[in-house]
Amino acid sequence: MAGYEPSLSPKEAQVDTYSPLARAPRWLKVYYGLAAVVLFTTGMHVPDGYLSPVTCAVMFALALPFWVLGLRRVRETLSARSAPLIALMAAFSFVIMMFNVPLPGGTTGHATGAALAAIVLGPEVAAIAVSVALLIQALLFGDGGILAIGANCFNIAVVIPFVSAAVYRWLASGASSSARRRVAAAALGGYVGLTVAAFLTAVEFGIQPALFHAADGAPLYAPYPLAVAIPAMVIPHLLVASVVEAALTGLVVAYLLRINPQLLRAGEGAQPAAEAGGRRGLRVLWLVLAALVVAAPLGLLAPGTAWGEWGAEELAELGLGAVPRGLERLGALWGAPLPDYDLPSLGNAGLSYVLSAVIGVAVTVLVVWLFAALLASRRPAEGSR
Amino acid sequence: MSRALERSLGEIGARLEQSLFAEEVSRRAGLLQSLDPRVKVVTTLALIVAANLARRAPAIAGLYLLALLLAWASAVPLGLFVRRVWLAVPLFTGLVALPALVLTPGPVLAQLPLGLAVTRTGAVTVLLLLLRVGTSVSLGLLLVLTTPWPALLRALTVLRVPDTLVLIVGMTYRYIYVLLRLANDMFLSRKSRVVSRLSAARERQMQGAIAGTLLARSLHTSGEVYLTMQSRGFRGYGQTLRPGRVTWRDCLWAAAVALVAALAVLVAR
Numbered sequence: 001m002a003g004y005e006p007s008l009s010p011k012e013a014q015v016d017t018y019s020p021l022a023r024a025p026r027w028l029k030v031y032y033g034l035a036a037v038v039l040f041t042t043g044m045h046v047p048d049g050y051l052s053p054v055t056c057a058v059m060f061a062l063a064l065p066f067w068v069l070g071l072r073r074v075r076e077t078l079s080a081r082s083a084p085l086i087a088l089m090a091a092f093s094f095v096i097m098m099f100n101v102p103l104p105g106g107t108t109g110h111a112t113g114a115a116l117a118a119i120v121l122g123p124e125v126a127a128i129a130v131s132v133a134l135l136i137q138a139l140l141f142g143d144g145g146i147l148a149i150g151a152n153c154f155n156i157a158v159v160i161p162f163v164s165a166a167v168y169r170w171l172a173s174g175a176s177s178s179a180r181r182r183v184a185a186a187a188l189g190g191y192v193g194l195t196v197a198a199f200l201t202a203v204e205f206g207i208q209p210a211l212f213h214a215a216d217g218a219p220l221y222a223p224y225p226l227a228v229a230i231p232a233m234v235i236p237h238l239l240v241a242s243v244v245e246a247a248l249t250g251l252v253v254a255y256l257l258r259i260n261p262q263l264l265r266a267g268e269g270a271q272p273a274a275e276a277g278g279r280r281g282l283r284v285l286w287l288v289l290a291a292l293v294v295a296a297p298l299g300l301l302a303p304g305t306a307w308g309e310w311g312a313e314e315l316a317e318l319g320l321g322a323v324p325r326g327l328e329r330l331g332a333l334w335g336a337p338l339p340d341y342d343l344p345s346l347g348n349a350g351l352s353y354v355l356s357a358v359i360g361v362a363v364t365v366l367v368v369w370l371f372a373a374l375l376a377s378r379r380p381a382e383g384s385r
Numbered sequence: 386m387s388r389a390l391e392r393s394l395g396e397i398g399a400r401l402e403q404s405l406f407a408e409e410v411s412r413r414a415g416l417l418q419s420l421d422p423r424v425k426v427v428t429t430l431a432l433i434v435a436a437n438l439a440r441r442a443p444a445i446a447g448l449y450l451l452a453l454l455l456a457w458a459s460a461v462p463l464g465l466f467v468r469r470v471w472l473a474v475p476l477f478t479g480l481v482a483l484p485a486l487v488l489t490p491g492p493v494l495a496q497l498p499l500g501l502a503v504t505r506t507g508a509v510t511v512l513l514l515l516l517r518v519g520t521s522v523s524l525g526l527l528l529v530l531t532t533p534w535p536a537l538l539r540a541l542t543v544l545r546v547p548d549t550l551v552l553i554v555g556m557t558y559r560y561i562y563v564l565l566r567l568a569n570d571m572f573l574s575r576k577s578r579v580v581s582r583l584s585a586a587r588e589r590q591m592q593g594a595i596a597g598t599l600l601a602r603s604l605h606t607s608g609e610v611y612l613t614m615q616s617r618g619f620r621g622y623g624q625t626l627r628p629g630r631v632t633w634r635d636c637l638w639a640a641a642v643a644l645v646a647a648l649a650v651l652v653a654r
Contacts, residue, residue: 047478048525049517053437071549081611083549087556088564088607092600094557095564098396101592113596120600132550132557139529139537140558141403146525147433214440216491218506220513223485251593252600260601 045137045152048145050222051204052212059204060150063131066158070128086125090132093117097133101244110241111248115190118161119168119253120264126165130157151204155197164193164249179257182264187250194245195237202226202233398569410530415459417531422540424635428642429528430544435646436520442509444649445516451645452523459531466530470523478518482511534558560606567602571595 051059074082096113117126131153137143144152171185206226209219224232256263411418417425436448456466487497491506529537538555542548575591583591 047474047518048433048437048521049478049514049519053434056437067550071547081607083553084556084610084614085604085607087553088560088603088610090553090557091560091564092603094561095568095599096596099568099592099596101589116596116600120604128553132554135554136558136561138525140407140534142522142526142529145521146430147437147521214509216506216509218491218509218513219485219489220440220510221517223482223489223507223510223514228488247589248593248596251589252597255593255597256601259597263601263604 045134045144046148046155046201046204048147050145050208051148051151052208052221053147054212055204055208055221056145056147056150059148059154063150063154063158066124066127066154067131070124073124074128082125085121086129086132089117089121089126089129090136093130094133094136096248097137099248101248111190111245112156112160112194113248114156114160115164115168115186115193115245115249116252118165118193119186119189119249123161123165126161127157130161133157151201155201155204159197159200160190160193160245162193163196164189167192179254182257183250183254186253187246190249191242191246194242195234198233198237198241199230202230205229205233407530408533410461411533413460415461415531417455417459417527419634420638421629421631421635422532422536423543424631424639425528425532426537426540426543428639429524431642431646432524433521435649436517436524438650439652441652442512442516444652445513445520448645448649449516449520449523452520452527455527456523456530459527461527461530466523466526470519470526474515474519474522478515482514485510485514556610560603560610563606564599564603568595568599571598 074086093113093116096116097110099111101111112130114126114130117129120126121129134144134152134157135149138146138149138152166189168182168185168189171188172182203226205222205224206229208221209223209225212220214220222229253264432448432451436445439445439448453463453467457463486503486507487501489504489507489510491504493502494505494508495503497503532540535555538551538558541551541554572595575595
């Protein structure tokens with residue numbers, strides 16, 4: 001069932017004996033997935049027409065404080081030098097968006113370069129530089145909408161730099177970290193940054209049909225509900241686009257470490273103190289996480305089960321004649337502590353969603369922290385070899 | 386010869402060509418070229434907002450026809466104006482929107498094999514989306530094609546874009562060409578020295594090296610540009626020519642656009 005179903009009048013709902021989303025055959029989803037892989041890897045620039053003007057205004061308001069913050073920080077730390085520096089970095093990220101990075105398997109993809117800019121310049125300055133590049137692309141080349149400029153800047157110029165810089169600084173903190181570790185941290189930063197940005201873009205798309213539709217239920221802007229938009233955006237990004245971003249970020253950082261290592265240091269030195277920068281980056285990461293947690297009840301707007309996360313009964317409902325026996329057998333083996341993200345003792349669905357998100361984040365952070373601690377303890381041994 | 390290299394080269398060339406074309410059209414004599422850039426920026430924005438607020442396909446189609454008319458009156462080559470929008474829009478938006486034909490619930494319009502059906506609601510949705518995207522892109526293109534870049538940049542200040550940012554945008558535009566040339570040269574010199582097929586890993590490494598060199602050059606150039614600016618007396622802010630006067634023609638134009646935009650939004654609400 002689609003999210004905007006309730007808006008149909010009862011009569012029309014009766015005429016419609018056809019419930020498309022739940023019964024859409026596998027090939028359609030595969031087609032859509034493939035189309036999405038091709039399309040969304042060529043860039044995430046949202047054109048005008050996909051988001052309602054209201055959403056565009058909200059996204060603009062979300063991006064605005066980052067521009068103010070960025071310009072202020074730039075003036076404090078770099079003074080008059082800032083204008084040419086930002087201009088050149090904006091020009092660089094414009095040009096880098098046209099590079100085709102070849103992937104294993106013969107496909108190629110574009111990267112945004114936003115993660116790289118954040119690692120070299122710090123996320124605040126990168127946010128301004130990438131925003132300028134996006135503005136020129138929208139105005140001059142029609143890549144990305146003019147009304148949607150706030151949304152595009154928030155997704156690409158704010159989320160990617162701040163998330164990837166936070167991941168990079170967290171994993172590569174300390175001057176003693178090895179080159180290999182820094183390259184891996186940079187690549188992972190790009191990967192996570194772009195994926196988070198893709199997820200947020202999908203949420204922006206996905207809330208459109210629920211919020212803005214005509215009297216007969218026809219969506220006025222992006223037509224897909226969250227249940228379609230999120231997998232359609234996030235899966236191709238996880239598989240292709242984020243890999244491209246990771247590859248470009250990692251390759252360039254590896255090259256710079258080999259050829260021109262002081263460039264990376266200089267970038268880190270542009271911040272008041274690298275360590276404090278790391279803290280601040282972490283704090284921003286926590287803020288983003290908190291925002292995502294609060295936004296978790298958005299999932300309630302999404303009907304159905306997340307793509308690829310079907311249980312045995314849902315697979316049967318999806319029209320799969322025979323449920324794989326292994327799934328049936330193994331499905332019972334593991335009972336999730338929070339089945340369907342629901343805490344039964346709490347009546348409020350929204351609240352339990354938020355709580356589930358908090359618990360999920362806590363568990364994830366714990367696992368990653370343990371992993372990082374393990375890595376860190378192995379580092380001296382590696383160095384002595 | 387590697388495909389990715391070839392493609393990167395092609396795209397860089399296409400970008401340069403596109404922007405040169407925009408420069409040429411903006412200097413022709415025409416209706417939109419004769420208007421004040423500040424008024425044009427505001428009115429274009431108003432028309433795009435109207436195209437996005439309108440809820441009926443005919444209203445949006447009307448705005449697109451208006452864009453075509455304006456293009457004709459402004460000596461913009463119509464064939465190119467139509468092709469540049471409608472070759473790109475269906476490729477991206479069309480493919481993205483296609484599944485919505487069957488995925489949107491509603492009364493059945495046409496039965497397809499495999500138990501699928503195109504719904505009326507789905508067809509309306511796809512049509513609306515395509516029209517909206519096409520019209521918005523066309524209106525934006527019209528503004529850019531008929532306004533010289535420096536004038537457009539100056540006009541941004543009416544939208545309260547800070548002077549520092551306008552200065553940065555202007556510099557960025559200029560250095561995009563410098564860096565594009567540099568990237569083009571690096572790709573070309575590499576291409577001329579490669580005879581065999583490169584492995585994907587080698588190619589990736591090469592692209593990383595080119596991007597890294599470009600980054601280093603950008604940072605280096607920014608330092609040099611700063612020194613140059615300082616030696617010429619840069620004091621931390623930019624100066625622009627005083628913009629021209631808004632004439633009665635501009636006011637008439639703004640009033641007409643306001644009327645059309647209001648009509649498109651309010652019709653059949």
